[in-house]
Amino acid sequence: MACFLSYGFLTCVLGFLSAVSADTCVQPEVVASAYTTQDATILTSIAFVAEFSLTCRNNVKGVILYAEINGKTVPAARIGDSKYQVSWTEEVKKARSGDYSVNLYDEEGYAALRKAARNGEDPSAVKPLVTVMVNYPGAYQGPWVNSEFMAAILSLLVWYLAFSAKSKLLA
Template sequence: MYLRIVAFLAVLCLTTADTCSKPEVSASAYTTQDATVLTNIAFIAEFHLKCANGVEGVPLYAEINGKTIPAARIGEGNHYQVSWTEDVKKARSGDYSVNLYDDDGYAALRKAARSGDDPSTVKPLVTIVVNYPGAYQGPWVNSEFMAAMLAVLVWYLAFSAKSKLLS
């Protein structure tokens, strides 16, 4: 009988997850800078979450522009990474807000989406900002076009010089 009670309490302790109180986050981000031969822009945000109550390993979910994706834990502790891609033509320069949710927040977010409520009413655990300055998409004029124009110009100058000499 005592063994069952101890086993029940052990399972209860393992299944109850602590929530992060007073979260602080420090983040760094990477975005694709050169899109001359790419079809998608990559966004990568790495961050460290610090909880006032010392909780580690909290499962996190990120919501970016209405899409929800899991945050990957990197190594031990509270280091995480979130990555996503966007089409080059749809990616806008500026700030992207990445709302982070724990299990309870993610459940509330899904419940709001299922019931048709506004998901922005669910308060995120913390929000990080990823700045995307834009990507270089190549020169305005292709080098092939410039080479063809230069060839036409050289031909014209040579033909004009020849005409003047023969006249």
């Protein structure tokens, strides 16, 4: 009823038909780049950002994608005609260095993934549309020894040398 009143009948019908007639991506090709936090001296979380472009052999544009990373599912943000971005964070203590697999699913794959999880089946049985690898080399978490500790040790060393030199002079 709201369709007739607010947008016009033709707009609603065209919107419905475009949603229903969405094609799936055939033979997807992905070109990806990634960013991860490199310095974690004062941070509590590591940021991961994967940016990629998706081209389909059947020239489908505007595919809605979902990403699955370590068992968590997040929507992929479309930042262009065929460019997407996925981002997530992990605590510094839990982030492991190495490769992270970002499994990408279209709407059908995402529905199958949710159905498998709901039925208690193994979600890894659902084949992703494509997988993007994000390499995390690790983050710098500061020096092994704090500068305050080194200053205290050096001041004690200077005091000891000065005290022993004074003792030798007076003796």
